[in-house]
Amino acid sequence: MKKISLKDIAEQLEVSKTTVSFVLNGKAKENHISESLTQKILKYVEEVGYVPNQLARGLRTGETKVIGVLVEDISDPFFSSIARRIEEEANSKGYKIVYCSTENNADKTKELLEVYKSRQVDGFIIAPPPGIEKEIQALQKSNLPVVLFDRYFPEVATDTVVVENQRSSYNATNHLLHNGYKQIAFITLASEQVQMQDRLQGYKEAMEEQHLAHYIQKIPFDLKPKKITKEIQAFLEQHPNIDAVFFATNYLADSGLEAIQNLGLEMPADIGVVVFDDEKLFRLFRPPITAIAQPIKEIAKSIVSLLLDKLTGAAKKNDYKKVELSTTLYERASSVPVLAASR
Amino acid sequence: MKKISLKDIAEQLEVSKTTVSFVLNGKAKENHISESLTQKILKYVEEVGYVPNQLARGLRTGETKVIGVLVEDISDPFFSSIARRIEEEANSKGYKIVYCSTENNADKTKELLEVYKSRQVDGFIIAPPPGIEKEIQALQKSNLPVVLFDRYFPEVATDTVVVENQRSSYNATNHLLHNGYKQIAFITLASEQVQMQDRLQGYKEAMEEQHLAHYIQKIPFDLKPKKITKEIQAFLEQHPNIDAVFFATNYLADSGLEAIQNLGLEMPADIGVVVFDDEKLFRLFRPPITAIAQPIKEIAKSIVSLLLDKLTGAAKKNDYKKVELSTTLYERASSVPVLAASR
DNA sequence: TAAGTATACTAAATCGATTTAGCAAGCATT
DNA sequence: AATGCTTGCTAAATCGATTTAGTATACTTA
Numbered sequence: 001m002k003k004i005s006l007k008d009i010a011e012q013l014e015v016s017k018t019t020v021s022f023v024l025n026g027k028a029k030e031n032h033i034s035e036s037l038t039q040k041i042l043k044y045v046e047e048v049g050y051v052p053n054q055l056a057r058g059l060r061t062g063e064t065k066v067i068g069v070l071v072e073d074i075s076d077p078f079f080s081s082i083a084r085r086i087e088e089e090a091n092s093k094g095y096k097i098v099y100c101s102t103e104n105n106a107d108k109t110k111e112l113l114e115v116y117k118s119r120q121v122d123g124f125i126i127a128p129p130p131g132i133e134k135e136i137q138a139l140q141k142s143n144l145p146v147v148l149f150d151r152y153f154p155e156v157a158t159d160t161v162v163v164e165n166q167r168s169s170y171n172a173t174n175h176l177l178h179n180g181y182k183q184i185a186f187i188t189l190a191s192e193q194v195q196m197q198d199r200l201q202g203y204k205e206a207m208e209e210q211h212l213a214h215y216i217q218k219i220p221f222d223l224k225p226k227k228i229t230k231e232i233q234a235f236l237e238q239h240p241n242i243d244a245v246f247f248a249t250n251y252l253a254d255s256g257l258e259a260i261q262n263l264g265l266e267m268p269a270d271i272g273v274v275v276f277d278d279e280k281l282f283r284l285f286r287p288p289i290t291a292i293a294q295p296i297k298e299i300a301k302s303i304v305s306l307l308l309d310k311l312t313g314a315a316k317k318n319d320y321k322k323v324e325l326s327t328t329l330y331e332r333a334s335s336v337p338v339l340a341a342s343r
Numbered sequence: 344m345k346k347i348s349l350k351d352i353a354e355q356l357e358v359s360k361t362t363v364s365f366v367l368n369g370k371a372k373e374n375h376i377s378e379s380l381t382q383k384i385l386k387y388v389e390e391v392g393y394v395p396n397q398l399a400r401g402l403r404t405g406e407t408k409v410i411g412v413l414v415e416d417i418s419d420p421f422f423s424s425i426a427r428r429i430e431e432e433a434n435s436k437g438y439k440i441v442y443c444s445t446e447n448n449a450d451k452t453k454e455l456l457e458v459y460k461s462r463q464v465d466g467f468i469i470a471p472p473p474g475i476e477k478e479i480q481a482l483q484k485s486n487l488p489v490v491l492f493d494r495y496f497p498e499v500a501t502d503t504v505v506v507e508n509q510r511s512s513y514n515a516t517n518h519l520l521h522n523g524y525k526q527i528a529f530i531t532l533a534s535e536q537v538q539m540q541d542r543l544q545g546y547k548e549a550m551e552e553q554h555l556a557h558y559i560q561k562i563p564f565d566l567k568p569k570k571i572t573k574e575i576q577a578f579l580e581q582h583p584n585i586d587a588v589f590f591a592t593n594y595l596a597d598s599g600l601e602a603i604q605n606l607g608l609e610m611p612a613d614i615g616v617v618v619f620d621d622e623k624l625f626r627l628f629r630p631p632i633t634a635i636a637q638p639i640k641e642i643a644k645s646i647v648s649l650l651l652d653k654l655t656g657a658a659k660k661n662d663y664k665k666v667e668l669s670t671t672l673y674e675r676a677s678s679v680p681v682l683a684a685s686r
Numbered sequence: 687t688a689a690g691t692a693t694a695c696t697a698a699a700t701c702g703a704t705t706t707a708g709c710a711a712g713c714a715t716t
Numbered sequence: 717a718a719t720g721c722t723t724g725c726t727a728a729a730t731c732g733a734t735t736t737a738g739t740a741t742a743c744t745t746a
């Protein structure tokens with residue numbers, strides 16, 4: 001059962017490849033192919049179940065209908081759920097996805113970009129690691145649309161989708177403050193990336209408004225979960241006066257919660273907890289974990305819509321948009337002491 | 344900055360495309376290209392940063408070095424972590440991944456297979472939904488290697504990677520029995536898929552050995568989490584004598600744990616809990632949730648290794664292997680009542 | 687010295703589509 | 717009767733690689 005090609009069809013029906021191609025691309029009318037021949041071709045194509053070779057088509061047209069998606073780690077629940085939605089959105093518009101994990105590593109990312117370019121993807125969706133500013137600009141110069149998400153490069157004009165990191169973080173910190181916590185630690189990544197900086201800023205702003213001291217721990221990027229747990233545990237031991245912790249991203253919380261358990265601290269009485277990023281099980285935890293939920297579906301929708309605007313030409317090449325979506329703070333028991341009201 | 348092609352290089356250096364191609368493919372020696380010319384070409388190629396167009400190459404050679412991965416849902420932690428590892432393994436062997444979510448829907452899957460075939464992927468990795476037996480066979484007939492995982496079709500010979508579902512389930516049920524639970528419910532999907540059937544079998548076997556009655560609830564496949572919670576809650580209310588629950592897959596547990604909370608039942612005293620599939624936070628739950636962990640990394644390795652054996656010709660075309668990996672039961676507090684020892 | 691064989695390289699076919707340019711027949715118009 | 721416009725269709729170029737089947741020269745060897 002060899003694959004059947006345009007040529008085969010043309011030969012079988014004793015017409016030219018051109019004619020078949022016109023018919024299949026809906027250009028029969030404008031090229032004066034008779035209705036009867038058009039039908040005959042369509043019928044035959046249907047019968048033999050012909051599917052065009054997309055490599056050949058892509059080679060000729062330069063369009064592959066494939067979008068490259070680069071995320072930090074596809075096994076991270078935030079990224080995998082975004083990926084799922086992007087897939088859904090893109091599929092519905094006739095695009096396919098190829099994805100990979102950057103591990104937040106610039107060199108790996110650069111390689112991946114090369115690979116994808118050589119595969120002629122039509123556009124890119126990227127949660128960029130630091131250090132690929134130039135590559136992003138190069139892509140845009142060579143007319144390959146790019147949408148960044150989760151973070152971006154302030155100095156590079158791009159289409160971008162992020163959440164209101166600073167404001168969300170500010171609000172969450174205030175939530176802790178309103179519930180009586182004062183010695184609030186902010187546990188984040190040792191990263192200059194804009195989303196982490198914004199989250200940090202929000203925390204600082206809220207603390208400074210109350211003239212409270214900061215407790216900031218920066219965890220190196222590539223530590224294993226166990227090591228992260230150790231680090232956080234050590235930090236909390238060094239600062240026994242800390243009465244609340246704000247985890248700046250999901251997987252720090254996963255390790256941090258373990259550290260808290262190891263130390264025998266009780267939420268929310270001994271320690272209040274808020275996490276940036278919601279996880280499915282946070283709601284069921286005991287106590288349930290207060291979390292900032294990012295609007296996954298909206299993020300994905302905005303990303304794909306920005307990219308498609310560029311791909312279809314609906315948006316001008318040098319006209320970049322930054323979409324900033326708001327988050328939802330789910331106030332759960334981990335940050336709401338029973339006595340809060342009376343404090 | 345237009346893209347540079349083989350032809351451009353050939354013209355610049357005043358040699359033929361053939362020569363350049365030979366050099367780039369490491370076939371200089373065997374085609375008697377002089378060392379000096381070889382070096383000159385390599386140097387120039389490096390200089391201009393030429394990267395071959397993979398579409399053209401794929402069209403000509405029929406090899407794209409791309410593997411299609413179809414999972415049920417990329418946002419499911421089990422599948423996303425498998426995907427991550429597959430990506431890692433495949434990348435290290437020079438292959439790229441294109442993936443998508445089947446939603447366990449046969450029609451969607453069939454479409455996706457067509458799309459991927461038209462993009463000339465070299466092979467497939469599939470967690471198959473029911474009803475695509477014929478398509479799998481067709482792929483194999485047209486010489487496209489396929490590896491199934493998580494489940495398979497007993498009547499179709501394929502390379503397959505699964506875990507010891509029945510035995511794992513049997514052991515986990517026995518674990519509950521040894522800890523004094525007797526009215527054990529098995530909450531599973533209304534699915535004929537082999538992995539679910541095997542898990543059910545393992546449960547039944549253990550229960551029957553003790554001459555105990557079954558409590559089996561089958562949840563329809565496409566329910567939303569909230570609906571699943573309701574269903575499970577209703578089931579537990581109807582059978583108040585149930586003293587333990589075995590969830591046959593991860594997302595049933597996510598909903599089931601909520602049902603248990605809603606009913607005010609305490610683990611492990613009121614109800615013992617075991618889950619097929621471990622999740623990151625199960626260890627940190629209160630009480631920690633006993634779970635059967637699948638060996639993600641090994642599964643991914645086996646999958647890729649089976650597929651590569653077929654792709655490289657190391658394994659014969661009609662020589663199919665079934666790899667069955669063992670799981671680990673993490674016995675945590677959700678299924679180990681404090682009094683268990685004395686019962 | 688003729689035949690054989692390395693050496694160094696290339697022309698052209700090929701993969702499977704799309705697309706440009708154009709042919710041929712029929713009809714209307716002047 | 718010559719010109720122009722439709723209509724209906726096709727030949728051939730093209731995208732950018734790989735690969736087959738050469739060619740031309742130089743060097744052995746009998």
